[in-house]
Amino acid sequence: MKQQTGLTFKQRNKLNTVYLAKWTLAWVLTLALASFGPLLLWDEQNTLLSIVAIMVNVFAGIMMIMANKRHLAGLDELQQRLHLNAMAITLGGSLVFGLAYSVLQTSGVISFRQGISHLVMFMGITYLVSVVVMNKQLGAEDEE
Amino acid sequence: MKNRLKVLRAEHDLTQAKLAELLDVSRQTVNAIEKGKFDPSLPLAFKAARLFKLKIEDIFQDEEV
Numbered sequence: 775m776k777q778q779t780g781l782t783f784k785q786r787n788k789l790n791t792v793y794l795a796k797w798t799l800a801w802v803l804t805l806a807l808a809s810f811g812p813l814l815l816w817d818e819q820n821t822l823l824s825i826v827a828i829m830v831n832v833f834a835g836i837m838m839i840m841a842n843k844r845h846l847a848g849l850d851e852l853q854q855r856l857h858l859n860a861m862a863i864t865l866g867g868s869l870v871f872g873l874a875y876s877v878l879q880t881s882g883v884i885s886f887r888q889g890i891s892h893l894v895m896f897m898g899i900t901y902l903v904s905v906v907v908m909n910k911q912l913g914a915e916d917e918e
Numbered sequence: 919m920k921n922r923l924k925v926l927r928a929e930h931d932l933t934q935a936k937l938a939e940l941l942d943v944s945r946q947t948v949n950a951i952e953k954g955k956f957d958p959s960l961p962l963a964f965k966a967a968r969l970f971k972l973k974i975e976d977i978f979q980d981e982e983v
Contacts, residue, residue, distance in 0.1 A: 782939055782942070783938070783939065783942045783943060783944065784944075787944070850942075850943035850944050850947050851943070851947070851959050851962060852943070852947040852950055853944060853947070855956075909946075911955075912946075912950045912955045912956060
């Protein structure tokens with residue numbers, strides 16, 4: 775049984791994953807260009823080039839979001855549920871632990887300053903661990 | 919919810935991967951349904967019923983009944 779596109783679930787999923795990987799790579803590279811370009815490639819005073827680099831990065835980011843949306847829509851119902859739960863844990867964890875850390879910092883309990891990069895790392899690791907743990911719980915990775 | 923998916927699959931000499939392809943889902947989903955760890959949506963249950971030429975209730979049963 776094949777969908778109207780003529781592709782099987784596995785083939786569609788693979789195509790969507792490759793499409794997402796391409797736009798994610800484009801976003802990462804353009805982010806690096808926007809971040810390090812003013813230091814290594816052009817004069818820091820040249821704000822026009824910096825603005826263009828940021829605009830290209832935002833465009834790649836929007837395309838990455840659309841590719842992620844397409845990837846999620848192409849998953850089956852079990853996988854969609856897994857990712858929905860992982861997103862809920864990631865969003866909740868980032869909010870709760872991010873704000874708790876911020877309060878600890880402002881109240882002077884800890885002095886280490888966290889940046890946006892720490893939050894991105896926390897979100898990435900939380901999402902990854904959530905997906906792996908839920909896969910294990912459902913036995914979704916067991917062999918037949 | 920109990921189901922007879924594993925028995926029906928064996929009767930039709932299908933692998934999990936082949937059944938997954940026929941139902942347009944991942945093999946992991948077929949595995950989770952067979953083990954009773956995941957209850958399929960109504961459209962997926964209808965698709966399985968059509969595939970095996972059975973009624974939904976012949977494949978999936980409410981455990982409280």
